[in-house]
Amino acid sequence: MKSTSGNDGAKRRAGESAAALVEDGTVVGLGTGSTTAYAIRALGDRVAEGLSIRGIPTSYQSRALAREVGIPLVTLEDATPTVAIDGADQVADGDLVKGGGAAHAREKVVDSSAERFVVVADESKRADALSHPVPVEVLPDAVPTVEARLREEGGDPTLRAAVHKDGPVVTDNGNLVLDCDFGTVADPATLAATLSPLPGVVEHGLFVGLADEVHVGTATGVDVERFR
Numbered sequence: 001m002k003s004t005s006g007n008d009g010a011k012r013r014a015g016e017s018a019a020a021l022v023e024d025g026t027v028v029g030l031g032t033g034s035t036t037a038y039a040i041r042a043l044g045d046r047v048a049e050g051l052s053i054r055g056i057p058t059s060y061q062s063r064a065l066a067r068e069v070g071i072p073l074v075t076l077e078d079a080t081p082t083v084a085i086d087g088a089d090q091v092a093d094g095d096l097v098k099g100g101g102a103a104h105a106r107e108k109v110v111d112s113s114a115e116r117f118v119v120v121a122d123e124s125k126r127a128d129a130l131s132h133p134v135p136v137e138v139l140p141d142a143v144p145t146v147e148a149r150l151r152e153e154g155g156d157p158t159l160r161a162a163v164h165k166d167g168p169v170v171t172d173n174g175n176l177v178l179d180c181d182f183g184t185v186a187d188p189a190t191l192a193a194t195l196s197p198l199p200g201v202v203e204h205g206l207f208v209g210l211a212d213e214v215h216v217g218t219a220t221g222v223d224v225e226r227f228r
Contacts, residue, residue: 010122014217015039017224018085018118024052027079029110030066031086032059032103035120035217039085044069056081058110059103060172076113084114088121089205090132091214094227095188099135099205102160102171108203112210119214126216130188133179134195135160135205140176142200147178149198153191155180175202 015038022028022043030040040055040062047053047070055071056079057063066073086107088096096119098104111117136157138146143159150157160169160177168176185191185206192206216223 007122007124010217010219011035011120012038012217013222014120014122014215015085016042017215017217017222018120019043019046021118022046022051022053022083022085026053026082027074028053028055028071029081029084029086029114029117030055030057030062030071031084031107031111031120032062032101033087035087035122036062036085037065039120040065040071041069044071047071054079056110058086058107059101061101061103076110081110081114083116083118084111085118085120086111088119088125088207090127090130091119091121091125091211091216092127092130094211094214094225095130095209096207096211097130097132097134097205098207099137099177102135102137102169102177104135104205105137105171105173105175105203108207108210111207116212117210119211120217121214122217130185130206131183133158133181134185134191136178136180136195137171137173137175137202137204138178139200139202140174143176143178146198146200150178150180153182153194155182157181173202
């Protein structure tokens with residue numbers, strides 16, 4: 001774990017703020033990413049102190065961390081999340097771009113099924129309007145056709161490359177990711193509705209109207225925005 005000074009401190013404050021909402025007996029959706037990792041570690045500390053919860057991980061990464069800190073795990077077949085805690089690549093008016101960790105397909109399933117979806121972020125993720133490239137998980141054989149359709153819709157898609165190996169990033173579902181730059185997204189709901197039915201698209205990273213609240217870590221505390 002990195003030092004908690006500066007930006008890491010803001011992430012830690014956001015994650016711990018969301019973790020403090022979790023009550024005994026809760027089923028928690030465990031998101032993916034550096035800010036959510038602080039929430040998972042905080043929940044592990046509370047489990048060690050006697051808190052009884054079960055977690056539903058959204059990725060191999062969050063599953064491994066939850067096991068490391070002692071959170072019992074279940075699946076969506078076993079239970080429905082009471083609350084989901086997850087991060088974001090960008091937040092604007094409660095709408096999100098997610099998928100920097102290439103886990104947005106499962107994240108959307110878990111986050112949308114939760115009774116309460118809590119987003120954790122630091123101030124660098126806040127924006128007046130969404131403009132971050134939108135991750136689009138795609139069936140491998142469909143990449144060329146999906147790229148063409150995204151360009152028709154005004155996007156500029158780039159196949160996400162792996163960092164520590166040759167070739168592209170492969171998701172936990174065995175698919176590839178196109179990061180598609182649409183510039184400033186004036187109407188996230190319309191763009192989301194355009195992307196979802198494209199043949200070959202498994203899921204996109206626009207999370208529109210799903211967040212119940214957003215906890216933004218700052219240099220001195222946490223700003224909480226509630227949308228329901």
